[in-house]
Amino acid sequence: xxxxxxxxxxxxxxxxxxxxxxxxxxxxxxxxxxxxxxxxxxxxxxxxxxxxxxxxxxxxxxxxxxxxxxxxxxxxxxxxxxxxxxxxxxxxxxxxxxxxxxxxxxxxxxxxxxxxxxxxxxxxxxxxxxxxxxxxxxxxxxxxxxxxxxxxxxxxxxxxxxxxxxxxxxxxxxxxxxxxxxxxxxxxxxxxxxxxxxxxxxxxxxxxxxxxxxxxxxxxxxxxxxxxxxxxxxxxxxxxxxxxxxxxxxxxxxxxxxxxxxxxxxxxxxxxxxxxxxxxxxxxxxxxxxxxxxxxxxxxxxxxxxxxxxxxxxxxxxxxxxxxxxxxxxxxxxxxxxxxxxxxxxxxxxxxxxxxxxxxxxxxxxxxxxxxxxxxxxxxxxxxxxxxxxxxxxxxxxxxxxxxxxxxxxxxxxxxxxxxxxxxxxxxxxxxxxxxxxxxxxxxxxxxxxxxxx
Amino acid sequence: xxxxxxxxxxxxxxxxxxxxxxxxxxxxxxxxxxxxxxxxxxxxxxxxxxxxxxxxxxxxxxxxxxxxxxxxxxxxxxxxxxxxxxxxxxxxxxxxxxxxxxxxxxxxxxxxxxxxxxxxxxxxxxxxxxxxx
Numbered sequence: 001x002x003x004x005x006x007x008x009x010x011x012x013x014x015x016x017x018x019x020x021x022x023x024x025x026x027x028x029x030x031x032x033x034x035x036x037x038x039x040x041x042x043x044x045x046x047x048x049x050x051x052x053x054x055x056x057x058x059x060x061x062x063x064x065x066x067x068x069x070x071x072x073x074x075x076x077x078x079x080x081x082x083x084x085x086x087x088x089x090x091x092x093x094x095x096x097x098x099x100x101x102x103x104x105x106x107x108x109x110x111x112x113x114x115x116x117x118x119x120x121x122x123x124x125x126x127x128x129x130x131x132x133x134x135x136x137x138x139x140x141x142x143x144x145x146x147x148x149x150x151x152x153x154x155x156x157x158x159x160x161x162x163x164x165x166x167x168x169x170x171x172x173x174x175x176x177x178x179x180x181x182x183x184x185x186x187x188x189x190x191x192x193x194x195x196x197x198x199x200x201x202x203x204x205x206x207x208x209x210x211x212x213x214x215x216x217x218x219x220x221x222x223x224x225x226x227x228x229x230x231x232x233x234x235x236x237x238x239x240x241x242x243x244x245x246x247x248x249x250x251x252x253x254x255x256x257x258x259x260x261x262x263x264x265x266x267x268x269x270x271x272x273x274x275x276x277x278x279x280x281x282x283x284x285x286x287x288x289x290x291x292x293x294x295x296x297x298x299x300x301x302x303x304x305x306x307x308x309x310x311x312x313x314x315x316x317x318x319x320x321x322x323x324x325x326x327x328x329x330x331x332x333x334x335x336x337x338x339x340x341x342x343x344x345x346x347x348x349x350x351x352x353x354x355x356x357x358x359x360x361x362x363x364x365x366x367x368x369x370x371x372x373x374x375x376x377x378x379x380x381x382x383x384x385x386x387x388x389x390x391x392x393x394x395x396x397x398x399x400x401x402x403x404x405x406x407x408x409x410x411x412x413x414x415x416x417x418x419x420x421x422x423x424x425x426x427x428x429x430x431x432x433x434x435x436x437x438x439x440x441x442x443x444x445x446x447x448x449x450x451x452x453x454x
Numbered sequence: 455x456x457x458x459x460x461x462x463x464x465x466x467x468x469x470x471x472x473x474x475x476x477x478x479x480x481x482x483x484x485x486x487x488x489x490x491x492x493x494x495x496x497x498x499x500x501x502x503x504x505x506x507x508x509x510x511x512x513x514x515x516x517x518x519x520x521x522x523x524x525x526x527x528x529x530x531x532x533x534x535x536x537x538x539x540x541x542x543x544x545x546x547x548x549x550x551x552x553x554x555x556x557x558x559x560x561x562x563x564x565x566x567x568x569x570x571x572x573x574x575x576x577x578x579x580x581x582x583x584x585x586x587x
Contacts, residue, residue, distance in 0.1 A: 041519070044545045052547045053519050054508035118502025120516045152457050162465075173476070181482050183498065184490065187569050190515065191479060236464055243472040251585055252577065253513045254570035260584055262475075321583040324574045328514025328522060397575045404521040 013355075015090055015097070016081065017444045019074025020352050022101055023067050024433050024440075027345065029108075030063035031426040038419040042412070051112075058111050058123060064340055065122050066104050071348040072207040073100075073139055076160050078355055079214050080146045084157075088145035092138050099135035103128055119177070119193065122200075126178055133171060140164050154217070154226035155235050156210035162239060163206025170200035191255055198246025201339075206238070208347050212300060215354055219297060234276065237269055245270070248318045252327050260320055267318030273311060295364055299350030302375050306342025309382070310335060325397065330411075331389030334382050341378055341425070349432065356439045363439075367432055374428035380421035388414035490565035497562025504549050513572045520546065524572035527564045535560055 037056045040046045047056075073096070081087040107124040110116075117123035143164050147157055174196035177183040182192060213226050225231055247263025313335050317326050326332060358364055388411045395407040490498070501507070509520040516522075526535060539556045542548035551559065570587070578586040 048545070048547050053517070053545075054505040054547075057508040057517060058505065116503060116505035118505045118507060120507040123505070123507075150458075158461075176480070180495075182480070184482070184495070185569075186490070186512070186566050188479075188482070190513065194515070195476070195479065232461060236461075236468070239465075239468060243468060244475070249515065250513070252572065252574055254587060257584070264584060319583050320585045321579045324577050324579065324585060327574060328511055330518060333518065399573070399575060 013078065013082075014444045015094055016074055016078040016355070017440050018097060019070055019077070020355065021437065021440055021444070022097070022104075023070035023074060023348070024352070024437055026063045026070065026104070027067040028430060028433055030060055030067055031429060033060035033063060035419075035422060035426055036060075038415070038422045041415045042419055054116070055111050055114065058116060059108060061121055062104075062107055062111070062124060066100075068204055068208070068340065068344050068348065070100065070104075071351070072204055072211070075211045075348065075351040075355075076143065076164075076207055077139075078351075079211060080143065080160075083214065083218065084146070085148065086146070088142050088148075092142045096135045096138040096142070099131045099138070103131035103135070119174070122174075122197065126175060129171075129175060133168070136164075136168050136171065140168055154213075154223050155228075155231040156214040156217075156226055158232075158235055159206045159210030159213070159238075163203050163210060165203075166206065166242060167200055167203030170196045170203055174200065187253055187255060190253060191250055191259070194249035195246050198249055199242050202238070202242030205344070206242070208344055209238070211351055212303070212347050215296060215300065215351060218354070219294060230276075234273065237272060241266055241270060245318065248320075248323055251320045251323045264318065264320055267315065270311060270315050270318070295358060295367060296350045296354040298368060298371060299346050299353055302371060303343050303346035303350065305375070306338055306346065306378075310338035310343060313338065313386075325393040326389060328396065329389035329392040330385045330414075331393070334385035334389060337378075337385065338382055342375075342382075345429075349436070352436050352440075356436055356443065358435070358439050363435055367435055370428045370431045374425055374432070377421045377425035377428060381418060381425055384414045384417040384421060388418070491561060493558050494561040494565040497558035497560065497565075500551070500555050500559050501562055509546070512566055513570075514574070522572055523563060523566070524570075525567050527560070527567035532560060535563065 033056055036047070036051070037053065037060050040053050040056065077087055077093055087093060107128050110125055110128065115125055117125050117129075143160060147153065147161065174193065176192055176196075177189055183189045213231065217223050217226050244266040245263050247259045248267060251260055251263075313331070316322050317331070317335060353367075358367070391411055391414070392407065395402060395410075506523075507516040509517040511517065511522040512524050514522060536556050538546070539549075539551055539559055576587075580586055
């Protein structure tokens, strides 16, 4: 399949589309492995001998993380290339694609072979971390070289530049455990690990949220918001949180108290973000209605709803007294799912919708219906995890000799709802992805177009 | 003042603070009293190679399919732990660990246990909402 050679392709953007094709394919894999994992909660011991949970979980997590990372790299590169002065080097972008695609393939194969990095939660063998780091370094060079002039830039350029640097730094930081003195102590090792992962998520969020603002500029046709004081105030608030609010992951560990104080107080500044969302809710509704015909806007609007829900949950979990209940329960999973599916994935899909530029009204209607189904299913999915988490939290706080297995039996009804809503969510998303993949395949001029655009 | 100067000052201040905080945390000594033995370090390697964190938690961090193992060493007997590691369960696969590997993994669990207690109900809540061990 010709993906990355510019010659002979129908579309000059084929290189960017190849990022989205790979990212969407990984998203499909993440959904598939997610469903298998959910089945393993209902049928304990399912595929125990060949595809047990310690394989399925990293397959699911890494597919999802790589969907987000590849999608974010493709989006930032595409917007820089088409909306700004152009990307510095397409050759570098192509090399980055090859490095990442090869590494991802080997990472997924290594899980199947039972070779792990064994870190919680995004893990693979350290050798395979090298090509990913190299690929990211190429991306970093390309983005900085593309921006060229650093003065008077809109906020999304600041977000992309800081996001790309912080991701690289925290990614390297997450491998400090390879140095014996860093892994010698369990508590310190876990502290550094969660410091790096907590900030790394903030790094890729900077890329995605920045792209969201860039897309809003494109839709509205002006840079009023992206150059406003409010946009920069929120950017610095986000950066402040990226750097210092990771401590809520380790409140219950025997770590120095100052980590708790710093993280707790920094996290509370997120209330300003929440207040801003509520304040602008009416305004955003009006804008949504104004641009209702745009698929990209519908996905962004859905993501906006999930920002609100996820942020509320995140703020609650950042209060140590509440974290004592939620930590180690499925409420944490609900938060992760809200953030990765509700915010990151919906935003990335909105960029893909914008870039794919689907023309057919029939397909637009079908995708919109699938989006409503996905949002509804995600809400049920999210609530089932929260209810399972509350039940586990009660068990954790009232240790009256009830065994773990008995507690898990009590969670079974929630897991069944979780599985069914998960299947509905995956079906709706697979429907959306298959349409977008078909359109991208037509645009790129490659194989097996399923639908013809009219 | 040049355009963006205030923003750059703020950015560099935040980055400087972040770097200072990071390197302060990198210093050995966060919890020096609980350094594991060489055998426990080997056990940690096995823990990672078998991806135990996919199902089990340490201090509430990890998977959700199996129980938290932070204090398994002090709440179960050595024989009990070894039996689980030797043959797995109806859910947990048999990882075909050798006796030596089981000893190393048990030593790792012992070293984790020595760092503290992972029981959220034992944490005291202060008036400002923070937690006290």
